Amino acid sequence: MNEDSNQSSNKDRPRGILSEADREFLQGEKELSESAERNARQRIRQRVKAGLEDFELLWMCLSDRDLELVFHPEEDDERHGIRSWSHHAIAFVRLGLWTNRDPHADRIADAVEQAAFAAGWATDVDLDLTKERLPEGDLLLAKIQHKNKKINELRKRVTEDDLGDTPREDLQEELNREASLQYYLYEQAMQDPAVDAEELASSEIFGLEDELSGEDLEKEREGWDKTPVVRQPMPVIVNVSAATLDEDEKQQSEGDT
Numbered sequence: 001m002n003e004d005s006n007q008s009s010n011k012d013r014p015r016g017i018l019s020e021a022d023r024e025f026l027q028g029e030k031e032l033s034e035s036a037e038r039n040a041r042q043r044i045r046q047r048v049k050a051g052l053e054d055f056e057l058l059w060m061c062l063s064d065r066d067l068e069l070v071f072h073p074e075e076d077d078e079r080h081g082i083r084s085w086s087h088h089a090i091a092f093v094r095l096g097l098w099t100n101r102d103p104h105a106d107r108i109a110d111a112v113e114q115a116a117f118a119a120g121w122a123t124d125v126d127l128d129l130t131k132e133r134l135p136e137g138d139l140l141l142a143k144i145q146h147k148n149k150k151i152n153e154l155r156k157r158v159t160e161d162d163l164g165d166t167p168r169e170d171l172q173e174e175l176n177r178e179a180s181l182q183y184y185l186y187e188q189a190m191q192d193p194a195v196d197a198e199e200l201a202s203s204e205i206f207g208l209e210d211e212l213s214g215e216d217l218e219k220e221r222e223g224w225d226k227t228p229v230v231r232q233p234m235p236v237i238v239n240v241s242a243a244t245l246d247e248d249e250k251q252q253s254e255g256d257t
Contacts, residue, residue: 017051018044028228052093080238087236105129132181137194141203144189147182148205154178191232193221 013020024030025040032040071082090108097107104110109125116123135143154175157163163171186205189195198214224232 017047026228083238084236130177134185134188136192140185140189140192141195141199144182144185144205145203147178147185151175151178151182187232190217191224
C-alpha cells in the first residue's frame with residue numbers, strides 16, 4: 001500500500017483503538033519530537049489496554065444481530081477484510097500473551113470452545129502446536145537446506161509409495177508440517193541481514209532459485225529497513241472456496257465450522 005492510499009484510508013476510517021493521528025505516526029507519516037513521540041506511544045499503549053478490556057464487555061453484551069452486522073457485511077470485499085483484520089487481531093493477541101508469559105498453553109483452544117458454545121455447539125478443541133526456535137545467519141541457512149532435503153525425501157516417498165510401516169496419512173501430515181516450518185524459516189532468512197543474500201537466492205527452495213537474485217533480495221531488505229514496519233506481514237487466507245453466500249449459510253446451519 002503506497003503513502004497516498006494510506007492517508008486516504010486513515011481519513012476515511014472512523015476512530016478505532018487508534019486515532020487518525022496515531023495511524024499516521026505508526027506508519028511513519030508524521031514526525032514528532034522525542035517527548036511527543038514518547039507521549040504518543042504511551043497513549044497508544046493505554047488505548048490498546050482499554051480496547052482489550054472492552055472485549056470482555058462486547059463478549060457479554062453485544063447482541064447477535066450487531067455481531068452479524070459487523071462480521072457478515074453484504075459485500076465480498078468487506079467480508080474478506082473482516083477475515084484479514086481478525087486474523088491479525090488473533091495473531092497480535094497471541095504474541096502479546098506470549099510476551100505476558102501466560103502460563104496457560106491452551107488459551108486459544110479454550111477461547112475457540114467458548115466461542116463455539118456461544119454459537120450453539122459443544123466442542124473439544126485439540127490444538128497441536130509444533131515449535132522450532134528460529135536461528136540466525138549461517139545456522140538459519142543451514143537449517144533451511146536441511147529442511148529442504150528432508151521435504152524432498154518425504155515427497156519422494158509419498159510419490160513412489162515408499163511408505164514402509166508408516167500410514168500414508170501420517171507421512172503426508174509430516175510432509176505438510178515440515179513444509180510449513182520451512183516456509184517460516186525462509187521468511188526469516190529473507191529478513192535476516194546476517195544471511196548471505198546471494199547464497200539464499202541460489203538455494204533450491206520452493207523452485208524460486210531462477211526468480212530471485214541476491215540483488216533483488218538486498219533491495220527488498222533495504223525497503224524494509226526504510227519502513228516503520230516492525231513485523232513483516234504474512235499471507236492471510238480470506239477465502240477457501242468459491243461457495244456462494246447461500247452455500248456458506250447452509251454449511252453454517254449444518255454445523256460445519
